[in-house]
Amino acid sequence: MAIDLERLLLDAKDKEASDVHIKVGHPPIFRIYGKLYMRENYSVVTKEDTEELIRLYLSPAKQKELRERYSVDVAFSFPNIGRFRVNIYSQRGTWSFAIRAIPPLIKNVQDLNLPPVLEKIALEDRGLILVTGVAGSGKSTTLAAILNHINMNKTSHVVTIEDPIEYLLRDMKSIISQREVGLDVMSFADGLREALRQDPNVIMVGEIRDQETAEIALLAAETGHLVMSTLHTLDARETINRIVSIFPAHQQEQIRHQMASVLKAIISQRLIPRDDMPGRIPACEVMINTARIKEMILDPKKTHEIFDAIADGYIPYGMQTFDQSLYYWYKLGYISEDTALSYATKREVLELRMKGIASGGEGGRNWEIFERMALRKIKEKGGI
Secondary structure (H helix, E strand, C coil): CCCCHHHHHHHHCCCCEEEEEEECCCCEEECCCEEECCCCCCCCCCHHHHHHHHHHHHCCCHHHHHHCCEEEEEEEECCCCEEEEEEEECCEEEEEEEEECCCCCCCCCCCCCCHHHHHHHCCCCCCEEEHHHCCCCCCCHHHHHHHHHHHCCCCEEEEEEECCCCCCCCCCCCEEEEEECCCEECCCCHHHHHCCCCCCCEEEECCCCCCCHHHHHHHHHHCCCCCEEECCCHHHHHHHHHHHCCCCHHHHHHHHHEEEEEEEEEEEEEEEECCCCCCCCEEEEEEECCHHHHHHHHHHHCHHHHHHHHHCCCHHCEEHHHHHHHHHHHCCCCCCCHHHHHHCCCCHHHHHHCCCCCCCCHHHHHHHHHHHHHHHHHHCCCCC
C-alpha cells in the first residue's frame, strides 16, 4: 500500500499540522497554521490507496454507511501519535479524507488565549451557551475548555452528544458521559431527548443542525439544565437570526421569547494568524444576555443594534466585539496592523482607533475605557 497512515500522521504531528487532506491525484496535503502545503515527498494518492485505507480503518458498519451516504465521520486513535477526527467523502467518484488532529491535552481558557469571562460563563447553573464560527475556527476546542473548567470546579453530571467524540474527558469533580452519534445514539436530537432522562446538570450537543435539535435544546435550557452547542455562524447577531429562521414563521415570535429567556452567552471566534511567531490566536466576540440584549432578541428591528451593545458591555459584563479583540492582540504585538484590519468587522472604525482617533457610536465612551483597560493588561504582561 502506498499510504502508511500512521507514518503520515506522525509526520503531520512533527510539522504541527492541524489537518491532513488525502485526495486522489495529489500527494497528501497538510494545513499548517492555516495554510495548505502539498507534501511532494509522498507518492500521488491513487483510488486503490483510498479504498485500502477504508478497508483497513473503517468498521463494516461504517463502510456500509459511507457507501450509502457518500460521507462518514469517524475518530482514529494511534498510540504515541494522537487522536484524529476524520471525514471521508466522495468527490468525482473517488474517496477523499479530511483528517483533523485533536490535541492530546485539553487546554484551559487562559492557555487558549480566550477571554477570562468564559470561566464565569462556564459556571452558570442553567441556560443556553452557544459557541459559533466557521469550520476550523476552534469551536470544539473552546467547548472542551469550558467543559474542562466545569469538570475541575463543579460536581455535575455532564452528558455530551458528539459526532464523533473528539476530546476524551475523564471524571474529576464531575462525572462525564460521552455519547457518539451512530455508536451510542442515533442522532443529536435523540441524544438530547434521552439526556433529559439521564439526570444531567450539563448537556453538550455537538451542533444544532435542525429544528428538532434546536427545539429540544431550548426546552432543556428552560427546564433547568445548562446546555451548550455550536453553530456555523459568524457572530451573535447572525446566530440569533439563524436559530429563529430554523423555525416556521408562525413560531418565530415564540422562539424569540424562549431565546431571550434562556440564552446566557454567545461566543463567536475566528482564528487569526500571528505575526510575532508561527501559530494562530483566537479573536473572540463575547455577547452576554443582559436586559438590553434581551430587548434586541425580542424585537427583530433592534437585532442590528447588538454590535453596539456588546461594545458597551466590556466593563460591566466582560463582553467584547471582534474589533476590540483584534485591537488588544495588535497592541500586545501578536498581530500586525494589516492583519487586524483585514479581519476587522468595521475596518474604518478600528483603523481610526489604532490612530488614536475616536469616532461617534461603536461603543462610544466604553470603547475608550476598553482601550485603557487593554493597555493596563498589556503592561501587566510586560508589553508596551
